[in-house]
Amino acid sequence: MSDTQTLIENRPPSVAALFLERVAATPDAEAYRYPVPNAAGEGPDDWKSLSWGQAAERVYAIAAGLIELGVQPEQRVALASSTRIEWILADLGIMCAGAATTTVYPQTNAEESAFILSDSDSRVLIAEDAAQLAKAVEKRAELPDLTHVVVIDPAGVETADWILTLDELEKRGAARLEKDADLIKERVGAITKDQLATLIYTSGTTGRPKGVRLPHDNWSYMAKAIAATGLISAEDVQYLWLPLAHVFGKVLTSGQIEVGHVTAVDGRVDKIIENLPVVQPTYMAAVPRIFEKVYNGVAAKARAGGGAKYKIFQWAAGVAREYAKVSQDNFRRTGTASVPFGLGAKHKVADALVYSKLRDAFGGRLRACVSGSVALAPEIGYFFAGAGIHILEGYGLTESSAASFVNPGEAYRTGTVGKPLPGCEVRIADDGEILLRGPGIMEGYHGLPEKTAEVLEPDGWFHTGDIGELSPDGYLRITDRKKDLFKTSGGKYIAPTEIEGSFKSVCPYVSNILVHGADRNFCTALIALDEVAIMGWAEENGLGGKSYAEVVASAETVAMVEGYVKQLNEGLQRWQTIKKFRLLPRDLDVEHGEITPSLKLKRPVVEREYAGLLEEMYAGTREA
The missing domain is CATH 3.40.50.980 (Rossmann fold)
Structure with missing residues (x-):
């Protein structure tokens, strides 16, 4: 033993x-x-x-x-x-x-x-x-x-x-x-x-x-x-x-x-x-929303510092991502996180200009952060990794006592939730659902034996409701919630959280986004903007003095966000692209029941509340 x-x-x-x-x-x-x-x-x-x-x-x-x-x-x-x-x-x-x-x-x-x-x-x-x-x-x-x-x-x-x-x-x-x-x-x-x-x-x-x-x-x-x-x-x-x-x-x-x-x-x-x-x-430990807010805040601060500062930040962000991807790939293949000399030299300059200040803001001693609850957009993960703030994504549910998987220290892989904790078993069902078994699994739901039987098999395997893939060497990647996957009227399956995560990595002003398209002939999105970031942008773009609701309703803001939606679409399959979007008059929050206290999106609540905006985007289109 x-x-x-x-x-x-x-x-x-x-x-x-x-x-x-x-x-x-x-x-x-x-x-x-x-x-x-x-x-x-x-x-x-x-x-x-x-x-x-x-x-x-x-x-x-x-x-x-x-x-x-x-x-x-x-x-x-x-x-x-x-x-x-x-x-x-x-x-x-x-x-x-x-x-x-x-x-x-x-x-x-x-x-x-x-x-x-x-x-x-x-x-x-x-x-x-x-x-x-x-x-x-x-x-x-x-x-x-x-x-x-x-x-x-x-x-x-x-x-x-x-x-x-x-x-x-x-x-x-x-x-x-x-x-x-x-x-x-x-x-x-x-x-x-x-x-x-x-x-x-x-x-x-x-x-x-x-x-x-x-x-x-x-x-x-x-x-x-x-x-x-x-x-x-x-x-x-x-x-x-x-x-x-x-x-x-x-x-x-x-x-x-x-x-x-x-x-x-x-x-x-x-x-x-x-x-x-x-x-x-x-x-x-933190949830992805915190890292997204930090990233958006740093980007907004650089933009506010003028064109030269923002260009330096964008260059440094690109270097960080490239550095992280290359070093992680090399570590996977050779066991050494080496990078080519030229990339290392660029990284050293970017570190002095940008990354070191970011690490100081985290207290200067941070060895690693653990991220969980929902998926972190890989591009944001690569940015922090390249900046020397190592985010180890993990995975678990309330029903599995929170920690079932975590990335293993130096060998962490951005975009995955790592390997199972000692004592935790995993298998992927025929439909892609992740099943877990081990000492961390719940006894059951209180007073709800029928609900317990729906997710917990007699031999101890727990149905997580999440869809995922295991690499040959045991790293798990979550692709979506089973219940969140939807099919368009054209028969194409869409994983909305993957698209939503990608948008958060390209648009520094987004706070929350919901991708919609079940039984529709194209995908749309409801987008809520981060108040601090967007009000800073508004000040610089002739919209100073206006309220948050006025800023998000302005043609200038819609046009700016549209540019980021186009950027997102360039990296998607045709059937995944966002054809139309609407900006919400306020951010989603716990008080209105639109997100959970652990900052997960309550899709049915948001879709119900903004049904009018969703229908407006599909009005006049032919549905299959």
Whole structure:
């Protein structure tokens, strides 16, 4: 048996047990960093640290506090909060109490929050603030099993018999531990690997969310499998801002506990640019939208600097892509990422002019980024790779505990999601669907045996709903979602996400794009523009002072975007080309239900909302 197999197969039954092991092994080592407003109340935040021992003190107090509230093993405790240090401490506290965490996105409205709390049978809700508490208060009559709400940030909150602050919960727990010092050790020791640890409701691109049941063993396996990849080490500093209610954010906490590195936690997306030079991470995970925004921002800044600066940027971007493609191709063939002398010389000049500044903006120490949730446009991936910011795409679903595939360090291949994690099996079905099997696969959908049977075969193979291809040496490329593939009236199959990704790599102003054409005789697109990028362009092109809606409705903007659509079409097959498009009056967002909190497009919602624009593009055309 290999060392990797031994590491994975000899895993403890739970991450709670792993946490106790980590605390015992390195109690004084730094575990977490988190921001607090500085004493003056203005300017950059101060950052504080918690050692593993200090974190454990709070985790055990939260666990004991929940036990004091009557929480039993496997009973659900819901967590509705943005990404912050208290989210992690509360989640670990829930697991150390033997209970299970139900995750709720803070953006979720009162009605859907109530559905999740009711469907999961959550007994306690840990709410971030008064706004999250208000949702529970509004729907309390529909939640007879919800006995308590614990509020993290008590500003503006009036406590009651059933409402207490996190500080109060921790004090109750600490008092209980004074009388019963072995309480947590006993609770954790009683956890079995099949016991429910997490209930994550898929944000769902269609219909009601489904609760995905992930037992303790899934997270313990993930922790060991991530460590076995060798991609992270005890010396790393991770910057964690992703939503912890999402499985991608949550899995990052398991790997950290196994390896023992530092994690800096701050979920405020508007603070990412400010935080990076302060945190100076060695790795971080993100979704493609972040890399697209950075790329578009850099391009817009170069354009604003005048024609010469923009030409330098365009040249440097081309060099970066060529450098990345050649070096990756050579590494694949020879094991050495070499490039011809002339290309290397151009790259050196471009590095001094452009790439080094970009790396500094990421904190200057970034070894790699992990990208997931949706596909990253390869041209954007090649740009960052050539600039020395290595984006390792990975792949997984809520139903597979997030991490099933990841690109292997130096041997990463842009445009693929890499190789399976140790212990994960993969096969491609006859229709191209990716099937997965292994210790990371869910137990099933909560209370929905029929839905579970639709995707999970008796022998453990899980149907992902994604279409993909495996290279002879085991690299996976995702080509589309099975349900997103459509056929034109001419009988040609179209993979819309591939076209959408290509457009994002050629147009620096796009935020979201939806390609449409099912049962139609040609493809069309709905395009939403990035507000910051397009308003900068507007200022330079005689449209200053106009609103975003006025800018996107202008003939000048439409003509500019049309140029990029033509550029896109040059690289497509005739039947894939975008014949017509419409610019949307505003960007798509979570609040309107058009994208999920993990930034995936909800196609049916967008197509329904903008049905008029779609019909307008096909009006007067002969449909087959």
